[in-house]
Amino acid sequence: MFYEPKDGHGLPHNPFNAVIAPRPIGWISTRGADGLxxxxxxxFFNAVAYVPPQVMFASTSAKPDRDGTKDSVANIRDTGVFAVNVVEYAARDVMNKTSGSWDRNVDEFALAGIEKAACETVDCPRVANAPATLECKLTQIVQLPGEANFVVFGEVTGVHLRDNCIVDGMFDVTTFNPLARLGYRDYSVVREVFSLNRPGE
Incomplete structure (x- = not known):
């Protein structure tokens, strides 16, 4: 099968994000200028640079109360900071609850019963018991073609690692089983890890 996206795919559901999978999930926490x-x-999240460490995430839809974007991007645009929380398999249900298109006045931490903690280098909350959290300072927001496509880039200014995730001096994903996004309504979980040496190493 071949199709050009401009002409449609002819399938019951769009296969695009099922092709680009698995994808890590950036659980983005922010605080608005109004304190909410x-x-x-x-x-649509990943690391993009080592020195200085930098990450990105993309928001691809809008809410009527947020001027062409969603709460996360609107808050970051106003305050210049955010945090990325790593999602473990054990948090799959509460993470999913925070994915709803809730009103801007809803605190998803409270809604889903998630413990909140303060960040150290930026003024926003983080998921208290996340395996890891990256505190970030906004570097740029890029608007992509399309109605509500924004990519947010941030420099990591602080890193929280849950103590039990550090094994023999390394951050060990097998201690918490990261959740990953596939296509449609599908997710996956990392339970098996193997190593490969690059040529010449």
């Missing part, structure tokens, strides 16, 4: 906290998962 927000927590939402984004699967």
């Amino acid at each position: 906290d927000n927590l939402a998962p984004y699967s």
Whole structure:
């Protein structure tokens, strides 16, 4: 099968994000200029640089009360900071609850019963018991073609690692089983890890 996206795919559901999978989930926490906290998962997320460490996530839809975007991007645009919380398999249900298109006045931490903690280098909350959290300072927001497509880039200014995730001096994902996004309504979980040496190493 071949199709050009501009002409449609002819399938019952769009296969695009099922092809690009698995994708890590950035559970983005923010605080608005009005002091209201927000927590939402984004699967268009990744690390993009080592020095200084930098990450990105993309928001691809809008809410009527947020001027062409969603709560996360609107808050970051106003305050210049955010945090990325790593999602473990054990948090799959509460993470999913925070994915709803809730009113801007809803605190998803409270809604889903998630413990909140303060960040150290930026003024926003984080998921207290997350395996890891990256505190970030906004570097740029890029608007992509399309109605509500924004990519947010941030420099990591602080890193929280849950103590039990550090094994023999390394951050060990097998201690918490990261959740990953597939296509449609599908997710996956990392339970098996193997190593490969690059040529010349």
